[in-house]
Amino acid sequence: MTKIVEVSGLSKHYGKVKAVDNVSFTLEEGKIYGLLGRNGAGKTTIMHMLTAQIFKTSGELKVFGEEPYENEKVLNRICFIKESQKYPETFRVKDVLNVSPLFFPNWDKELAMALVEDFRLPLKRRMKKLSRGMLSAVGIVVGLASRAPLTIFDEPYLGLDAVARNLFYDRLLQDYAEYPRTIVLSTHLIDEVSQLLEHVLVIDGGKLLLDEEAETLRGNASNVVGAASKVEDFLAGKRIIHRAPFGGLMSATVLGQLSAQERMRATELGLEIGPVSLQQMVVHMTGGNGNSEEAAQ
């Protein structure tokens, strides 16, 4: 597998605030990645550093094997659609689409026009007069039609209705199947995209919490529900990311695959074991009441 992005020990500090703190990961060619985390976790900062729009404080950063800053060979192959993308005030939707091929060599005009129809974008309207949803839609059109080898969407669907979001997922998968490339989706609407993602990175407080194949992750956590004492019994020695007692009952989320033996034991104890969605996992891992903890032995 070709490595598209290699990051090691990457940090960005603003004074005493560590927006990104010693993060390391790699992105491989032809995969859809999910960069997940809460607001202010450091997702956008990482993406800005990948595209040389802000400067790292320390660490190594390679995109397509090279340093991205002022590197035409690298920047040429990236399309980064920001949540807060700014456009010149006088620009109409049409102008943005006319200018895009000058910067994205793989630009597909037909695809762009088809997407404009799909999202019902008014070509002649000025960008600053667009609603939040339409502004997002323009970003999506540019992001997909650019067919950049590394395409990064930062919260691409702010303000988009459910129909338009589904449209985005459909078109993304369709075009991705025909023209494989590396796609990074940064979002907090995790449930909606969890089926798209092949690999998940979870960021919290500037640190990388999780870097795992989505497939592995799906079976990698379980919810255990039952009488509190028995649940505690069962949890001994396991990695717990969430614990919610109610009355004499308790629900706990356990990280790690459960063996057949363990499952049998749970049944014996009268506990119920259920799956955990990606969203729940991320919420628990990055939730306010502390991170994961080791259960008392």
Next chain:
Amino acid sequence: MSRVTGIVKTHLTDRLSWLMLPWIILGSSFAVNVIIGSLIDEEIKTGGLASIFIYMMVIGIVSVGQTYPFLISFGARRKDYFLGTSATIALVSVGTAIALLLVGYVERATDYWGIGLHFFNVPYLTDGSLLSQFWIFFIIMMNLFFCGFAIGAVYRKVGRNGLFGVFIVLGLALTVAFYLTTYFDKWGQVLDWVVGISVLELANGLLVLTLVYVAASYGLLRKATA
């Protein structure tokens, strides 16, 4: 090179700001002067031509904020942004200077529009040869644009407070210079020097100043975030 062209095209997509507004502003200034000129009998020499030059400074200030974040996030290199923007203003300045010379010719040919209005022919600036007239028009536009562009670049790099800081330092420097000139009683010499500057010397001086602005704004934008 293709990216530089892309940036020129992106700038010129905004035809209103780059190509039409300068002439709309100059045109309204001219219209007012024509009205005044037709009402009074005397010859009029006005500074209305300055409006198009000042507008270049305005577009210099505005264009950084309007286009820098947009183009950098579309994957343009900072160097290409700078080259493309410089190429754009150079093209516009050449075009505008030639157009001004043409209208200036028409003004002389029509005996100053028949009402004695010297609008495009300004004593001193347009006294020299055609080439020297072109050169001074061109360089004033470039100079003012990059002055504005440098201000925009300072704002981009260090924000509002940084911009205040720069102006405070400039203000202090000027105050000290004025004070020293007064203290050593050199105003007479300064005035003699200013009066003695020829148009060509002025143009060449502005060129040097322009290069200073260019270097400053490039240095700032190289390190600015989008």
